[in-house]
Amino acid sequence: MIRSMTAFARCDRLVKSCSLTWEIRTVNHRYLEPTLRMPDGFRSQENDFKELVRKQLSRGKVDATLRFDSEEGEQASAINVDAAMVKVLLDAQAQVAAVSPDASGLSVSQILSWPGVVKPESMDYETLFKDAAELLDEALADLVAAREREGARLVSFIEQRCNQIEDIVVLVAARREIVVDAARERLVLRIEGLDLEFDPTRLEQELAVQAQRLDVTEELDRLVIHAEELRELLQTGDAVGRRLDFLMQELNREANTLGSKSHDAETTKHSMDLKVLIEQMREQIQNIE
Template identity: 50%
Template sequence: MTRSMTAFARQEAEHSWGSLIWEIRSVNHRYLEPHLRMPESLRELEGSLREQLRKKLSRGKVECTLRFHPEAQAQQLTVNSEFAKELIAAADEVAALSLSGNTQPMNPLDVLRWPGVLQDAQIDMDQVKAEALKLFGRALDDLIAGREREGAELNALIEQRLVSISEIVVEVRSKLPQILQAQRDNLRSRLEELKEDLDEGRLEQEMVMLAQKADVDEEMDRLNTHVLEVRRVLKQKGPIGRRLDFLMQELNREANTLSSKSIVADTTQCAVELKVLIEQMREQIQNIE
């Protein structure tokens, strides 16, 4: 299923000890680039959160913000004494190794600033962390659903332009015999106007060169092949954006060749219309995962 890289999700949960709010925003990006913002007391969840993102998303710049609002009666602070002792002992051990001989005790304020030393007295932080992970999962599922809905819209827009490209290919093919005949008649008339001996061999040689220059059957075949490939890729599961971007380059290459081989305004106009359609698809594909 086609997924966009642009979406937004928000999930909120109320508990006796407070509330949690997750907001996730994602925009297009060449790779998966997550940015996590959360309270320091919940920072240790970062590894698990990044793992969830890697499992469910492949591309996009993803900004995840967690807000934790404890209930007023649960906002008293207590010191995690065991952790503080371990921190001070580690600081003393490092200070003892100092070549300068500086063994001043660790500043108490520095100890208190260390994440995990101060805790909410009446809150089970393990429960808060578990709920935060669960809520993140729901928010991430909402984000993916939003990306899929927008992806379906992008799919429809691309399909419209693929139909237009196929119609242009049919139009060019139908006009080519008349174009070549008109050019043949024009060349013959110009030679006759010169009142010179008409060398049939030279005339045929000129017509062969003209036909070779105007022969775009190969380009038309490749355009049709690329259109079929784009449709096939759009039905695939998983990330498809880079593959589609490559196919846009190939479609544009054929449109440029058609333009360079054009001998009348009609085919030039068709080449211009092809380039416009391809560019419109390319812009949409930049948002596809």
């Protein structure tokens, strides 16, 4: 299925006396750009976690956060103090006091807050790596499902615009003879207003040249072809965002050419309507994987 690049997923799991939580947010991006935030104890697994992301996603800016907390209600563990570091601080304090007897001493809270004094609690993170990876897989599966649901809505939106483009093509094609006849009439009236003799054959040649300049059959045909190709791409279920971007450029080029060839207010209005529809599609296609 077509996937949007904008989605959110969250998964939780209790492991032993701890809880693991993955939160993943994704937005549109030209390439796949995963960014992982996690506790230091899990840093060694960052590349493996990124590989799991690459297996599930192909485009988008991915912001994944792993939270690791002690189970609610768990008793606080004892504080491990590095006695050697405390002695270093006290020795330094004694040296300062020898130079400046009036200097205030270190309080207990200041000593405990000094970097390296309190040892981090030892934790066997390796036993949690497998659970964290499995939980990430679950979160990614939820994320993909959310991207597919949003993708289905985008497909419906774009197909509606394709139908409207084809309706406008029919209206422009129906006015083609009217536009050519009006141009013919304007040219004849202009020549007659000059009160000059003219060669009927030369006049027909000039009218034929003008009709060719006003001919938008190729532009209309290409608009229909691009709309059909757009529908086909939306049904493939592949990551087609870049190809859709290219099609938007082609559709916009044909709409611009149609407007430049227009010598009719109604056709000009239809050309502007086409540009609005194409821009609406382009904005939505920016979110397609």
